[in-house]
Amino acid sequence: MQATTVGPRPPSARPRSKAGWVWRWPLPALLAWFGAWALTLLLPAAGVAAMPAQCCGMALSGAVAWALPQASAWRRWLTALGFPLALLASGALSAWPAWCWLLPLALLWLAYPLRAWRDAPLYPTPLLALQGLAEQAVLPAGARILDAGCGLGHGLKALQREWPLARIEGVESSWLLRLACALRCRFAQVRQGDMWQRDWSGCAMVYLFQRPESMAGAWSKAQREMAGGSWLLSLAFEVPGAVAEVVLSRPGSHPVWLYRIGSPSSGSIRPGDGR
Ligand SMILES: C[S@@+](CC[C@H](N)C(=O)[O-])C[C@H]1O[C@@H](n2cnc3c(N)ncnc32)[C@H](O)[C@@H]1O
Structure with a gap:
């Protein structure tokens, strides 16, 4: 029996991005920030406290950054961090309790157990790096x-x-x-x-x-x-x-x-x- 080999897919067989106009840069970032501000301002009107409402906004912009199809790292970071930075600049975060500022540190520690520093920190392989x-x-x-x-x-x-x-x-x-x-x-x-x-x-x-x-x-x-x-x-x-x-x-x-x-x-x- 002839062995089946795994070769590169012809261009026509490669998955095509279903991304429509909505994913055209910088629209996704603008929409993410707009949605985040909308949640932050509208949820308190529905009885949600300011801090959880701001967290929902951050989660939304983070989720959009995550979902961006084939976006470069800096576009993802910009989409994710634009809203929290705007909140910071507006002074809205000054009402947060001091311990909240330890959360990013805790997250970093969870993402990088000390052992992993001996080998390599996170740095992603570009999608086409292995092509051919x-x-x-x-x-x-x-x-x-x-x-x-x-x-x-x-x-x-x-x-x-x-x-x-x-x-x-x-x-x-x-x-x-x-x-x-x-x-x-x-x-x-x-x-x-x-x-x-x-x-x-x-x-x-x-x-x-x-x-x-x-x-x-x-x-x-x-x-x-x-x-x-x-x-x-x-x-x-x-x-x-x-x-x-x-x-x-x-x-x-x-x-x-x-x-x-x-x-x-x-x-x-x-x-x-x-x-
Ligand atoms: C440069 S990143 C590469 C990530 C992925 N391979 C890629 O190319 O997109 C190195 C990854 O190795 C992980 N790592 C480092 N030391 C490790 C170990 N001893 N065992 C398992 N994973 C480790 C790190 O946490 C990090 O996520």
Whole structure:
């Protein structure tokens, strides 16, 4: 039987954005801010206290920022933060109790357990960063791809776009990010955990967007646990001393290194480099 391969979808088969005029920038941000102010001003008239009404406004602008289709990070931040900053400038937040200012700090701590600082903080993979790699790393349908440290799932989406028939999985140390990622990427299996503890055997590919310091350990782990012929894919950081099968570099975007496990050219790393 001929093996089914997972290649890039032809342009016509790629999902088209259903976004209509309403998503044309800067309309979504203006609508989000308008809706947020409307909630803040109208809910008190219906008997809701000022603080919960302002929170509803912030939640609305945050939700619109979240839902923006294929928007850049700065557009999302602008949409989400425009309303709270306007509230701050208007002096409306001065009535909030002092402990509320600790909430963003608590949120940051939940999103980034201290352990995660050793590897990499959250920084998303651009959707098209891996475009074209499916032609180089041909995977059978149902092959498992793991994003080690999957954050909010941007890497999972880029992987699914490139290998649409693969089984996409993610592991993320922050339970808050894991939860948000699972909600954003229902096509993937997302678990909370430490990528260094997770078994990589059985994965046809492991994808990383971590830190330069993590790469030697990741290569060592991949060589110990992954089958010959499988792939280690890294955005932005290369494995020191290993030779990549493919290096994808495009102007204006991070390079991508694709390593084949067990390839004679890829080399190995001294024991002790791994975790
Ligand atoms: C640069 S972000 C990349 C996120 C995602 N892979 C992407 O490309 O969009 C690195 C992510 O790895 C997570 N992380 C760091 N160390 C980890 C570990 N030991 N186990 C699991 N996740 C980890 C961080 O919380 C962060 O979300």
